[in-house]
Structures are given as structure tokens and as C-alpha cells.
Amino acid sequence: xxxxxxxxxxxxxxxxxxxxxxxxxxxxxxxxxxxxxxxxxxxxxxxxxxxxxxxxxxxxxxxxxxxxxxxxxxxxxxxxxxxxxxxxxxxxxxxxxxxxxxxxxxxxxxxxxxxxxxxxxxxxxxxxxxxxxxxxxxxxxxxxxxxxxxxxxxxxxxxxxxxxxxxxxxxxxxxxxxxxxxxxxxxxxxxxxxxxxxxxxxxxxxxxxxxxxxxxxxxxxxxxxxxxxxxxxxxxxxxxxxxxxxxxxxxxxxxxxxxxxxxxxxxxxxxxxxxxxxxxxxxxxxxxxxxxxxxxxxxxxxxxxxxxxxxxxxxxxxxxxxxxxxxxxxxxxxxxxxxxxxxxxxxxxxxxxxxxxxxxxxxxxxxxxxxxxxxxxxxxxxxxxxxxxxxxxxx
Numbered sequence: 001x002x003x004x005x006x007x008x009x010x011x012x013x014x015x016x017x018x019x020x021x022x023x024x025x026x027x028x029x030x031x032x033x034x035x036x037x038x039x040x041x042x043x044x045x046x047x048x049x050x051x052x053x054x055x056x057x058x059x060x061x062x063x064x065x066x067x068x069x070x071x072x073x074x075x076x077x078x079x080x081x082x083x084x085x086x087x088x089x090x091x092x093x094x095x096x097x098x099x100x101x102x103x104x105x106x107x108x109x110x111x112x113x114x115x116x117x118x119x120x121x122x123x124x125x126x127x128x129x130x131x132x133x134x135x136x137x138x139x140x141x142x143x144x145x146x147x148x149x150x151x152x153x154x155x156x157x158x159x160x161x162x163x164x165x166x167x168x169x170x171x172x173x174x175x176x177x178x179x180x181x182x183x184x185x186x187x188x189x190x191x192x193x194x195x196x197x198x199x200x201x202x203x204x205x206x207x208x209x210x211x212x213x214x215x216x217x218x219x220x221x222x223x224x225x226x227x228x229x230x231x232x233x234x235x236x237x238x239x240x241x242x243x244x245x246x247x248x249x250x251x252x253x254x255x256x257x258x259x260x261x262x263x264x265x266x267x268x269x270x271x272x273x274x275x276x277x278x279x280x281x282x283x284x285x286x287x288x289x290x291x292x293x294x295x296x297x298x299x300x301x302x303x304x305x306x307x308x309x310x311x312x313x314x315x316x317x318x319x320x321x322x323x324x325x326x327x328x329x330x331x332x333x334x335x336x337x338x339x340x341x342x343x344x345x346x347x348x349x350x351x352x353x354x355x356x357x358x359x360x361x362x363x364x365x366x367x368x369x370x371x372x373x374x375x376x377x378x379x380x381x382x383x384x385x386x387x388x389x390x391x392x393x394x395x
Contacts, residue, residue, distance in 0.1 A: 004031070004033070004368070004369070004370045004371030005032050005361070005365060005368065005370045006033040007032045007033050007365060008029060008034035009033045009034075011029070011033075011034040011035070011098065011191070012034070012035045012037070012095060012096045012097050012098070013026055013029050013030075013034050013035065013036045013037065013096065014037045014039060014089075014092050014093060014096045014098070014099050014100070015036060015037065015038050015039060015073075015101070016039050016080075016099070016100070016101040016102075016103055016108075017038060017039075017046070017100060018046045018047060018102065019046070019047065019048055019102070019146075019176070020048070020147070020176035020177070021130045021177075021179040021183070022100050022102035022180065022183065023038075023046070023048075023069035023180070024069050024176065024177055024180030024181075025130065025179075025180035025183035025184050025187070026073065026100050027069050027070060027071065027072065027073070027180075028180065028184045028361055029098075029187070030072040030073050030372070030373070031072060031360060031361035031372055032361060032370065035074070036072070036073040036074065037073070037074045037075075037076060037096075037381070038070065038073045038074065038075045038076070038376065039076055039077075039078050039080075039089065039092075040076070040077055040378060040379070041079070042077040042078070042379075043077070045075070045077070045378040045379075046066065046070070048063060048065040048066045048069070048070075049066045049378060050063060051063045051064065051066065052064070053065075055348060055349070055350060055356060056347035056348070056349075057347070060347060060377070062343075062345065062347050062348055062356075062375050066375065067348070067356075067358060067375045068358055070376065071343060071344075071345070071358070071372045071373055071374060071375045072372045072373030072374070073373075074376055074380065074381040074384070074385075075376035075377065075378055075379055075380045075381055076379065076384075076386065077378065077379040077382055078386075080113075081111070086111070086112070088385065089113075090121070092385060093121075093122050094121075094122060096122075096125060097124070097191065098125070098127075098128065098191070099118065099125055099126070099127045100128045100129075100130070100183065100187070101127075101128070101130070102129070102130040102131065103131075104131065104132075104142075105129075105131050105133075105134070105135050105141055105142065106142075108129070119200060119202065122200070123199055123200060124194060124198065124199065125200045126190040126191060126194060126200045126201055126203065127200065127201075127202045127203065128183050128186055128187050128190075128202075128203040129202070129203070129204055130179050130180070130183045130205045130207070131145075131204075131205075131206060132144065132206065132207050132208060133145065133206050133207075133208050134204055134208070134209065135204050135206075136204065145207055146176075147172055147174065147175045147176045148169055148172065150175040150207045150208055151169055151170060151175055151211065152167065153211070154208060154211030154214065155211075155212065155215050155219075156170060156174075156175075156211060156214065156215060157169060158229075158230065158231060159215075159218060159229060159230070159231050160231055161231045163230065163231060163232030163233055165231075167231065168231065175207055175210070175214075176207075178207075178210050178211070178214055179205055179207045179210050182210050183203065186203035186205055187203060189203075190203055221236055233289075234285060234288075235285050236281070236282065237255050237281065237285055238253065238254040238255070238260075238281065238284040238285045238292060239252070239253040239254075239255075239285075239288070240252065240253075240288050240292075240293055241322055242293045242296040242297045242300065243297050244297075244300040244301075244303050244307070244308040245300055245301045245302050245303050245304060245308075246304040248304070248305035248321065248322070249321070249322035250296075250300070250305050250308050250309050250312075250319055250320070250321055251319065251320050251321075251322050252296070252312065252317070252318070253318065254281075254284060255281065256281065257280075257281070259317055259318075260273065260278070260281075262315045262316040262317040263312065263317045265315045266311055266315035266317055267295065268299075269295075272295075277291065296308075305321045305322075306321060309321050337364070337369075338360075338369050339360060339362060339369075340358065341357055341358065341359075341360040341370065341372055342355045342356070342357045343355065343356050343357065343358060343372065343375065344371070345374035345375050347375070348374075348375070358372070
């Protein structure tokens with residue numbers, strides 16, 4: 001952990017983690033100052049270490065699929081099927097505040113590390129398991145799950161895409177990241193509880209639960225109306241995007257009568273407020289595509305995207321340009337906030353010598369943001385945690 005946030009100084013996290021959900025959870029903790037010890041399989045480590053794209057020397061590169069979830073941590077290689085390494089792992093837990101795992105349900109128990117056993121040996125330990133379907137059984141309990149599977153099963157995919165097209169996917173990792181965030185919330189909640197009781201807790205974070213809960217609005221609408229929300233249309237809120245004169249898109253939502261009044265004022269057409277087809281939110285939602293978007297596009301035909309969005313905002317109507325990833329990376333507001341932090345690692349340089357930057361923990365504390373640390377090499381901290389074993393740091 002580089003100089004930066006120290007809110008979790010003194011908290012030691014041991015993590016049996018791979019891929020995204022648990023690594024993202026523990027990276028949030030590392031960004032906030034916790035010591036995170038990533039336990040990896042000897043010789044191979046987290047599979048995402050080897051993902052493209054890569055930056056750095058051929059024999060010592062940093063994977064883009066790994067850096068974004070693992071910087072600022074320590075790495076130790078342990079084979080939990082070996083008695084000596086299991087003993088080292090148990091010693092580590094004796095010094096830890098938190099254990100995080102996103103192994104499949106039952107994996108900890110098969111290693112003799114079931115949560116009830118661990119909590120008997122280490123009663124102050126907070127244990128967070130992130131899995132596809134939870135650790136309490138049920139018909140799906142043993143199913144494997146990746147992000148896209150949960151996007152589909154949770155209902156999210158049914159709401160993404162064109163009305164007559166196939167189900168879509170949010171950017172890969174959406175449900176993994178959500179699960180990591182909720183895992184972090186669970187851990188911090190359990191640590192607060194431990195401060196009062198002296199006892200740790202078992203946090204059971206199921207990606208499927210989290211994915212379904214993420215759809216709170218569609219589920220609420222279904223509960224109230226019996227209707228099944230579908231992709232490409234929102235019958236309860238006028239929301240969408242229109243093209244400005246430069247062919248680029250502007251995003252807008254008009255959820256209230258007051259917002260509609262402001263929108264009409266921006267369009268210079270206040271009589272639209274009382275149009276019998278558009279005088280309620282539900283009617284405006286029904287006619288968003290066939291009436292409101294065409295009106296907005298006619299109004300904006302002589303403006304570029306920025307001018308159109310600015311004119312709506314000037315009237316008090318929220319609107320924003322639909323940006324590309326490159327636009328976001330170059331955004332002056334995000335630069336002002338310091339969202340993109342340089343990776344504190346000598347390998348994190350492009351061929352032209354410029355330093356790679358990645359989004360930090362997107363929160364400020366007393367005006368200060370995280371300054372993420374370097375990306376650990378596989379086994380970089382073997383000598384600290386395996387004193388009787390020679391360090392064999394893998395590139």
C-alpha cells in the first residue's frame with residue numbers, strides 16, 4: 001500500500017481468491033489501507049495473471065486483467081493440500097482480522113477450513129465467502145457461476161438490448177464487481193459488530209442474491225403491477241437518448257411533471273406541458289420513442305451534443321452526453337477528482353515511457369483519495385510468510 005488512505009491500517013486480510021469478485025472486494029480494502037495477503041496456488045497463481053492485454057517485459061509483465069483487481073496486495077504461494085502449507089495458512093489466520101474466499105461452496109470444508117471450525121479456532125475472525133449461489137444449500141448451490149451467468153439468471157440480461165433483439169450483457173464483470181462491493185460492505189459491517197461484541201461473523205455473499213437485488217426497481221414494478229419489464233422500453237419512466245445535430249447521443253430522463261415543464265421550456269414549447277398525450281409520466285413513458293425523442297432531435301438538429309445537453313441543463317433538466325470510454329478517460333471532471341491513479345510499479349509503463357493509471361477507490365475521505373500500491377508478482381512475499389522456505393518469486 002502506497003502513501004494514501006490509512007483508514008484500515010492494522011487490519012490484516014487473508015484471501016483465497018481468484019478471478020474478479022473476491023479480488024475486487026479485497027482491493028477495495030487494500031486501497032483503504034488494509035494489509036491484504038493474497039494466497040495463490042504455487043507456480044500458477046490467479047488465472048487472471050496471464051490475461052491479455054499485457055504491459056512490461058515478456059518475462060515480467062503486468063496483465064491488464066490482473067492489475068485492476070490486485071494492486072496494493074502481498075502474494076504468498078501456498079498449497080493447502082500440503083500439511084506444512086496448511087499449518088502456515090492457519091498461523092496466518094491467527095494473525096488475521098478477515099478471511100475472504102471465492103472458492104466454490106464446500107471448498108473450505110474439504111480443506112478442513114469450514115467456517116464453523118475456523119471460528120472455533122479464531123473467534124475474532126471475520127469470514128467472507130463470495131459464491132454463485134451461497135453456502136446454505138438450495139437447488140442451485142453447487143452450480144458454477146461466472147458474471148455472464150448471473151447477469152442472465154438475475155434478469156438483468158432480459159432488460160438490456162433492443163426490444164425485438166436478443167438479451168444483452170452489461171460490460172463483463174458487472175455482477176462480479178457488485179458482489180465484491182457487497183462483500184466489502186459485509187466485511188466492514190462485521191468488523192463494526194466485532195468491535196462491540198469481540199466476535200467475528202460469517203458473511204455469505206451470493207452473486208445470484210446480489211444480482212437479483214440489483215434489479216430492485218424492475219422487481220418492485222412487477223410486484224406492484226404484475227407486469228414483466230422487458231428490454232428496450234420503460235413504461236414507468238420517460239428515459240432514453242436522442243441524437244444531436246452532430247450525430248452524437250445525449251441521454252435524458254424526465255421522471256416528474258416539473259422535469260417535463262423544464263424540458264418543454266428548453267425546447268421553447270411550453271404548450272407541450274398540457275398536451276393530452278403527454279400530460280402524465282406514464283403517458284410520456286409510452287410516447288418517449290415515437291413523440292418525445294423525435295421532438296428533441298428536431299430541436300437539437302442545429303446543435304452539437306454538448307450544446308444540446310448544456311441547453312437542457314440550463315433549464316434545470318438533467319442531461320448528459322453519451323461518452324465513449326476514451327471520452328471518460330480524458331474527462332476534465334474526473335481528472336480534477338483524481339480518479340485515475342498511476343500504478344506504483346516500475347513495470348507499469350507503456351513503450352513510450354508513460355505510466356499506466358487505473359481507477360482508484362472512487363471515494364474521497366476528507367478530500368483524500370487512495371493511492372494504490374504496486375501489482376504483486378506471484379509469490380513476492382513468500383519469504384515474509386514462509387520463513388522456512390526459500391523465496392521463489394515467479395515472474
